[in-house]
Structure formats: structure tokens, C-alpha cells
Amino acid sequence: MSINQANLLQDVKAINSIPAIANILEVVCRTTKMGFAAVARVTEEKWMACAVNDLIEFGLKPGGELKLETTICHEIHQHHKAVVIDHVAKDEAYADHHTPLMYGFQSYISMPIILKNGEFFGTLCAIDPNPAKLNTIEIVGMFNLFAELIAFHLDALKQIEISEINLKEERKTAELREQFIAILGHDLRNPVAAALNAAQVLLRMPLDERAKRLAHLVQESSYRMKSLIENILDFARGRLGEGIILDYNSNEPLAPILSQVVDELKMVWPEREIKVEFDFIRPVNCDGTRVAQLFSNILGNALSHGLKNSPVAVLASSNNSQFMLTVTNLGEKIPEQAMEKLFHPFSRGEVKAGQQGLGLGLYIASEIAKAHQGTLTVHSTDEKTVFTFIIPNS
Numbered sequence: 001m002s003i004n005q006a007n008l009l010q011d012v013k014a015i016n017s018i019p020a021i022a023n024i025l026e027v028v029c030r031t032t033k034m035g036f037a038a039v040a041r042v043t044e045e046k047w048m049a050c051a052v053n054d055l056i057e058f059g060l061k062p063g064g065e066l067k068l069e070t071t072i073c074h075e076i077h078q079h080h081k082a083v084v085i086d087h088v089a090k091d092e093a094y095a096d097h098h099t100p101l102m103y104g105f106q107s108y109i110s111m112p113i114i115l116k117n118g119e120f121f122g123t124l125c126a127i128d129p130n131p132a133k134l135n136t137i138e139i140v141g142m143f144n145l146f147a148e149l150i151a152f153h154l155d156a157l158k159q160i161e162i163s164e165i166n167l168k169e170e171r172k173t174a175e176l177r178e179q180f181i182a183i184l185g186h187d188l189r190n191p192v193a194a195a196l197n198a199a200q201v202l203l204r205m206p207l208d209e210r211a212k213r214l215a216h217l218v219q220e221s222s223y224r225m226k227s228l229i230e231n232i233l234d235f236a237r238g239r240l241g242e243g244i245i246l247d248y249n250s251n252e253p254l255a256p257i258l259s260q261v262v263d264e265l266k267m268v269w270p271e272r273e274i275k276v277e278f279d280f281i282r283p284v285n286c287d288g289t290r291v292a293q294l295f296s297n298i299l300g301n302a303l304s305h306g307l308k309n310s311p312v313a314v315l316a317s318s319n320n321s322q323f324m325l326t327v328t329n330l331g332e333k334i335p336e337q338a339m340e341k342l343f344h345p346f347s348r349g350e351v352k353a354g355q356q357g358l359g360l361g362l363y364i365a366s367e368i369a370k371a372h373q374g375t376l377t378v379h380s381t382d383e384k385t386v387f388t389f390i391i392p393n394s
Contacts, residue, residue, distance in 0.1 A: 003061040008048050011041045011121075012063050015050035018153045024124075024146050025053035032139060034107060034128035036060075039150060042073045042122040050122070056129065058103075072099050073110055073123045080120060082111045084140060087131035107132035111143040116155045151169060187228055196222035200267070220268045221327055227296060231360040233369070235345060244364075244371040246290060251283040254291060254323070258316055261296045269303050273311035280316070284323040286372055294368040294376070296326060298387045302329035306385070318393055325389040334380040342378060365389075 015021055019124065021039060028037040035056030041048045054060065068074050072083055072094075085091050085108040088100040100108065110125035124147045133248045134140075199219035234244060255278050260276055284291075302312045306329025313328040334342070343366040362376075369376035374391030 003093060008041055008043070008046060008065065012048065012050045014154060014157050015039050015041075015150075016062060017157065018150070020149065021051045021151065022053070023152070025051060028124070028126050028143070028146070029053050029055060031142065032109070032126055032128075032132055033132060033214050034109075034126045034132055035124060036128065037124075037126040039113070039124055040071075040122045042068070042071075042077045042120070044077070047073055048069050058127070070102055072097070073125065074109055074226055076112050076123055077120055080112050080114065082143070084109045084110070084135045084139065085132050089131075099192065103127065104129055106130055107134060108215055109134045109139070109143060111140075111147040113147045113151050113154075115151050115158075121151065121154060123147075132383055147276075159166070173375070189226070192222050192225045192229065196226060203267075216270065223264065223268045224300075225281060227300065227361065230293065230296070231364045234364045235360055244290065244367045246283060246287040246371050248287055250285045252286050252288040252291075254286070254288060254316065254318070255280055257288045257292050258295055258314075258325075261292050261299065262314065265296070268300075274299070274303075274314060275311050276314045276316075278316050279318075281319045282393070284318050284391075286323065286391060290368045291325075294365040295327075297365040298327045298376075298389070301361060302327050302385070302387070305329065306331045321393060323391050323393045326386055328384055328386045330384050333382045334378070334385055339380065343376070352365070 025037040025039070029035065036052070036054050036058045038052045038060065039050045041050050045068060047068045049060045049062055049064045049066075051062055052058075052060055052064075060066070064148055076083060083102075085094050088094050088097075088106045088108065094100060094108075100106070105127040107128045108126070110123045112123055113121040124143055195218060199215050199222060202215040203212065203219065258278070259276070262276055266272070266274060284389065299312065299314065306312055310330040314326070315328075316325045317323070343362050345360055345363040367374045369389055369391070372391040374389065376387065376389050379388070381388045
């Protein structure tokens with residue numbers, strides 16, 4: 001694989017950004033008594049010095065190149081093994097080798113630098129015109145340790161680069177999410193609200209049966225779209241880190257707020273009966289708007305999934321210790337598979353034949369309960385399903 005000049009220079013820059021490199025090369029020369037040490041980038045086509053410690057005026061500087069075929073590193077690139085030569089003139093393998101003859105050195109050591117992914121980066125090498133005692137456990141071990149340390153730093157730099165790229169992508173994604181929320185908050189909610197209001201106005205007029213059915217259809221669809229948009233907005237805000245934001249009122253009069261939700265849903269499901277019982281001993285410390293949103297989600301769920309010819313029962317009460325809201329509908333038991341993910345976002349499953357499972361509504365409701373330091377639970381039997389919302393009233 002060919003690596004261009006720009007990439008090689010980037011590797012030179014990476015090596016020189018590692019604070020330990022200069023110390024490593026200095027320690028190598030001081031320990032071995034050799035006059036030149038370098039970290040070299042070696043590819044199939046190039047040999048380039050990344051960092052050097054030159055005490056013998058060999059002449060190479062960072063970014064300087066040697067012809068690949070004239071170097072022993074070229075051979076190391078192929079077999080990935082260290083080469084250690086104490087005295088070239090007395091070494092059977094390298095006495096007549098072209099590289100020592102060309103560059104005039106008698107001692108040589110080069111250790112391959114292998115990255116975590118197995119890629120060959122280059123070598124940590126040293127040369128000197130005089131013989132040196134290099135082939136010892138201590139010297140070879142030191143070079144091996146330094147080569148591993150350099151590889152570790154290079155891998156860390158690569159991970160930082162990847163993290164920075166991912167961070168930029170996440171920032172772009174966050175911007176798109178914010179735009180998405182803005183579109184939902186303005187461009188979708190406004191026309192849906194207009195359609196809902198228009199349907200409600202039409203239903204107050206004298207209409208024939210067909211027109212009434214169409215107006216009810218528009219009203220029901222608009223209400224569901226409104227609820228879905230609100231849930232998606234809350235879900236998106238939660239994923240952006242804002243979560244459910246509460247505006248507490250220590251004396252929230254919940255009876256009229258919950259009654260308004262009931263009235264709205266009765267307009268959407270005019271054929272369904274909703275039995276309501278309130279028992280408020282004292283006002284509730286909560287965010288009334290959020291409680292209404294939670295109530296709308298679980299009541300709408302009960303109306304959608306309960307038996308069509310049976311009433312839905314709503315009981316709300318408050319005392320000095322807690323506020324409790326229950327919504328009960330008759331119908332088949334929620335399957336265990338659906339129960340496990342009932343309060344998860346975008347959970348899906350067959351609750352009844354031909355009827356889609358539960359999605360964002362119950363997830364948002366559970367998040368509202370958590371934000372109030374409360375609980376939202378469900379109990380389902382073969383006869384009925386009961387959702388219970390409890391928050392402390394202190």
C-alpha cells in the first residue's frame with residue numbers, strides 16, 4: 001500500500017509530538033556509547049527519519065530520507081525482526097553487506113516498531129563508526145521496551161485523533177438534532193394545533209352525520225399527532241442531555257388540570273366512557289403540565305388498548321404524604337414480552353392481534369414520574385390493566 005509524502009510528514013510530526021522521544025534517543029546514545037540514534041518511518045517505498053540524536057554529524061534531520069534499498073531497515077520491514085551487530089567486520093552475515101560499506105558504520109542495532117493493530121511503523125535504530133557491545137540482554141531489552149513505548153504513544157495519538165473526529169461528527173449530529181427539535185416545535189405543532197382547533201369548531205356546528213364523522217376523524221388524528229410530537233420532543237431533549245425539565249408549583253390544583261385532559265380525550269373518543277373520581281385533601285407539589293402529559297399518555301393508552309365497550313376508571317387522590325393517580329381499563333393481560341419493555345423508548349410488540357405495541361408515550365410518562373422522584377408502575381391480569389403513578393407530596 002503506497003503512503004504519500006504528506007502522510008509520512010504527518011508521521012514525523014506525530015513522533016515529534018511525543019515528549020519522551022528526545023529522552024529515549026539520548027538514553028540510547030548514552031547507554032550504548034553510539035553516536036547516532038533515530039526513529040525511522042519505514043514503508044514499502046520510503047525510509048524517512050522522524051526524530052534523530054546525531055552526535056557524529058551523520059547529517060540526517062527529521063524529514064530526511066535515505067534510499068530504502070540501501071538500508072537494513074528495508075529487510076527488517078520484511079521479516080519484522082531486530083538486527084544487532086556488535087562489529088560489522090567480524091559479523092559473518094553483514095561483513096560484506098552493502099549498507100555498512102555505504103554508510104561507514106561498524107556497530108548497528110535496529111528494533112521494529114509494531115503498532116497495536118499489527119502494522120509495521122518503522123524502527124528504533126542506532127549506528128556508530130566504531131564497534132560496540134550491543135548484543136546483550138540489557139541493551140536488546142532496552143531497545144525492545146523503547147520500541148513498545150513508542151508504539152503505545154503512537155496508538156494513543158491515533159485514538160485521540162479518532163476521538164476528535166468522532167466528537168466533530170457528534171457536534172454535527174447535535175446541531176441536526178437541534179434543528180430537528182426546532183422543526184417539530186414550530187413547523188409541525190402549529191399546523192397540527194390549527195387542524196385540531198378547526199375540527200373542534202366544526203363539531204360545534206350543525207353537521208350531517210357524514211360531516212360529523214369526518215370532523216371527529218380530523219380531531220382524533222390531530223390530537224394523536226399533537227401527543228406524538230410532544231413525546232418526540234421530550235425524547236429528543238432527553239437524548240441531548242436536558243432530560244425532563246420540571247416547573248414545580250407547591251400548591252398545584254390538579255383536579256381542574258386532570259379534568260381538562262379527560263374532557264379532551266372524551267372529544268377524541270366520544271363513544272368511550274371515562275369514570276372519574278377525585279379525592280384531593282390538599283394541593284400537590286408538582287409540575288401540573290407534566291402530570292397532565294403523563295395522565296394523557298396513560299389514559300390515551302387505556303382507551304386505545306382496553307375493551308371498547310367497557311369504561312376506563314380514573315382515580316386521583318392526595319394527602320399529606322403522597323399524590324396517587326390510577327388508570328384502569330378492562331381487557332386482556334399485557335403479554336410478558338411486552339411488559340419487559342413497556343417503559344422503554346420505541347418498544348414494539350403485539351398487544352392484540354392487529355394492534356401495534358406501545359411506543360414513546362409510556363416511556364415519556366415514566367421519565368416524568370422519575371423527574372418527580374416518583375414511580376409509574378403497571379399491574380396486568382387476564383381481566384384488567386392498572387397503571388399507578390405515585391409521587392411524594394412534601
